[in-house]
Amino acid sequence: MLHTVSGFDRIGEENAFAVLARANRLAAEGRDVINLGIGQPDFPTPPHIVEAAVKALRDGHHGYTPATGIPELREAIANDITLRAGLAADPGYVLVVPGGKVTMYMAITMFGEPGVEILYPDPGFPIYRSMIEFTGATPVPIPIREENGFAFSPDDVEALMTERTRLVIVNSPANPTGGVTPPQDVRRLAAILAARPDVAVMSDEIYGRMTYDDLPHVSLASFPELRDQLVLLDGFSKTYAMTGWRLGWSLWPASLMDKARKLAVNAWSCVNAPAQFAGIAALTGPQDAVGEMVAAFDDRRRAVVDALNGLPGVTCATPRGAFYAFPNITGTGWKAKALADALLQDRAVALIGGPDFGILGEGYVRVSYAARKDRILEAIDRMRGFLGERAAA
Numbered sequence: 001m002l003h004t005v006s007g008f009d010r011i012g013e014e015n016a017f018a019v020l021a022r023a024n025r026l027a028a029e030g031r032d033v034i035n036l037g038i039g040q041p042d043f044p045t046p047p048h049i050v051e052a053a054v055k056a057l058r059d060g061h062h063g064y065t066p067a068t069g070i071p072e073l074r075e076a077i078a079n080d081i082t083l084r085a086g087l088a089a090d091p092g093y094v095l096v097v098p099g100g101k102v103t104m105y106m107a108i109t110m111f112g113e114p115g116v117e118i119l120y121p122d123p124g125f126p127i128y129r130s131m132i133e134f135t136g137a138t139p140v141p142i143p144i145r146e147e148n149g150f151a152f153s154p155d156d157v158e159a160l161m162t163e164r165t166r167l168v169i170v171n172s173p174a175n176p177t178g179g180v181t182p183p184q185d186v187r188r189l190a191a192i193l194a195a196r197p198d199v200a201v202m203s204d205e206i207y208g209r210m211t212y213d214d215l216p217h218v219s220l221a222s223f224p225e226l227r228d229q230l231v232l233l234d235g236f237s238k239t240y241a242m243t244g245w246r247l248g249w250s251l252w253p254a255s256l257m258d259k260a261r262k263l264a265v266n267a268w269s270c271v272n273a274p275a276q277f278a279g280i281a282a283l284t285g286p287q288d289a290v291g292e293m294v295a296a297f298d299d300r301r302r303a304v305v306d307a308l309n310g311l312p313g314v315t316c317a318t319p320r321g322a323f324y325a326f327p328n329i330t331g332t333g334w335k336a337k338a339l340a341d342a343l344l345q346d347r348a349v350a351l352i353g354g355p356d357f358g359i360l361g362e363g364y365v366r367v368s369y370a371a372r373k374d375r376i377l378e379a380i381d382r383m384r385g386f387l388g389e390r391a392a393a
Contacts, residue, residue: 012130015356019340023350034379036368037350039175039324041241043296045278046289049240052281053274061273067264069096069249073276076283077249081232084208085221093257095250095264096271096279100206101127103233103250106263107167107202110256112137116166119157122358123326125175125204129358137166143360146317146328150179154188161192167200168193173207173217176357176366177326178301178319180211186218194225202231206248207322209239209290212298215320221251228253238322239290240282247275297323300369300376307380308367312387323370326354330363333392340365342390347382 019037027033068074074091081089097103104127112118112135120128122141132139140160144150152170161168170189172181181189193201203220211217221232235248252260264270301318304325308316313331329339337353344350354361369376 007134007136010130010133010136012126012133014126016352019344019350019352022344023348026344026348031348033344033348033350034371034375034382035350036371036376036379037352037366039238039368039370040243041238041293041323041370042372043241043289043293045241045245046282046285048285049242049278049281052285053278056274056277061277063273065270065273065276067270068261069094069271070273070276070280073279073283076280077251080283081219081221081234081251084217085219087222087224087227089221089251093252093254095252095257095260096276097235097248097250097264098268098271099246100204100233100235100237100248102268103231103248104128104169104202104204105131106250106260107200107231107233108132108137108169109135110259110263111167111200115164117162117164118167118169119160119165120169121152121171121174123176123354123361123364124169124171124358126357128169138164140165141358141360142168144174144177144179146326146364149182149320150174150177150317150326151181151185152189154185154192157189158192161196161199165196165199167202169202169204170220171204173210173321175207175322176324176352176354176361178322178324180215180217180320183216183218186220187223190220190223190226193220193229194223197229199229200231200253201226201229202233204233206233206235206238208234210294210297210323211321212301213320217321228255231256236279236282241289241293242278242282245275245278247271247279249279296373297369300373301325303373304367304369304376304380307377311380311384314387323368325367325369326364327367328364332387335392336362336365338392343383343386346390347386349379349382349386 078091108131114136232251236242316327340353354364
């Protein structure tokens with residue numbers, strides 16, 4: 001019998017992919033499955049981005065690139081950060097990575113070890129806690145509350161930080177809730193974090209281009225007092241409908257950049273070259289498709305909230321960002337995961353139960369409105385029929 005190191009026994013997973021696998025099996029059996037579980041835009045990657053990758057292949061870009069990414073892409077990323085954060089970013093501290101999760105893995109494993117604490121949002125992206133537990137660090141959940149608009153509370157973060165705190169993870173706009181932390185709270189949060197220069201901050205801003213109702217996204221990269229603490233996570237998957245391209249990026253403090261580079265050399269050598277040329281086209285080319293996609297998500301958002309609030313026993317706060325709704329289903333009498341399982345099996349509607357996003361996720365399910373509007377509304381009609389016919393198990 002083989003024995004792995006103990007940390008591997010603590011690794012969790014992202015249940016959205018398990019639900020996707022179950023949904024695909026049902027579809028293969030002939031069921032008409034509507035998948036509102038996976039966080040994947042239903043739009044194609046814009047053609048000019050695809051053509052840039054094809055051209056790169058035809059031009060012979062088939063070999064290794066620098067581990068940190070090709071210079072032109074790092075320059076384009078730094079310019080994008082500067083434009084959106086309003087504070088100059090140095091391309092020398094940009095790292096191109098194969099997807100957003102890689103930055104989470106790198107930052108958490110850099111700072112996580114037995115005896116230290118890492119703060120993370122709950123409900124939140126499940127990989128945060130999974131990787132924290134993998135390192136042996138103590139996960140400390142920051143409560144993300146519906147009554148606070150699913151925004152970060154600076155007071156909660158300040159109260160939870162101790163002398164053992166090594167890393168704080170922030171995510172706005174947020175998965176799974178769609179919450180956006182308002183500018184005044186981001187500013188206060190930045191001040192609290194800057195007062196602890198011994199604590200690193202990882203800000204997951206992968207949905208930073210997706211906010212609604214004229215609510216601005218305020219990046220933690222816009223605060224110069226955090227520059228020596230901040231690891232900024234972003235990428236192309238959501239903004240440019242490039243989930244399968246596995247292309248992300250991060251911005252590192254000067255003191256950590258060489259450590260990050262060495263991790264890249266050890267783990268993946270470099271990101272594939274044609275995808276990097278596609279990334280340049282995404283950032284420097286026309287942005288019309290991004291605006292059109294976000295406008296479509298906004299239209300779906302309004303329809304989804306109205307429809308969910310019409311279900312018996314369900315209430316749904318209006319999400320202010322990303323493409324997720326996080327309806328409260330406590331009034332139905334169902335536990336969240338049991339309801340999600342039953343809806344998939346009985347009505348071929350795939351959702352994710354709130355507990356898959358943390359201990360505070362009970363009483364909620366995540367609904368992705370990255371699918372077609374008519375299919376989303378059909379799924380909610382199926383939910384209405386189910387809730388009208390089936391008592392809580």
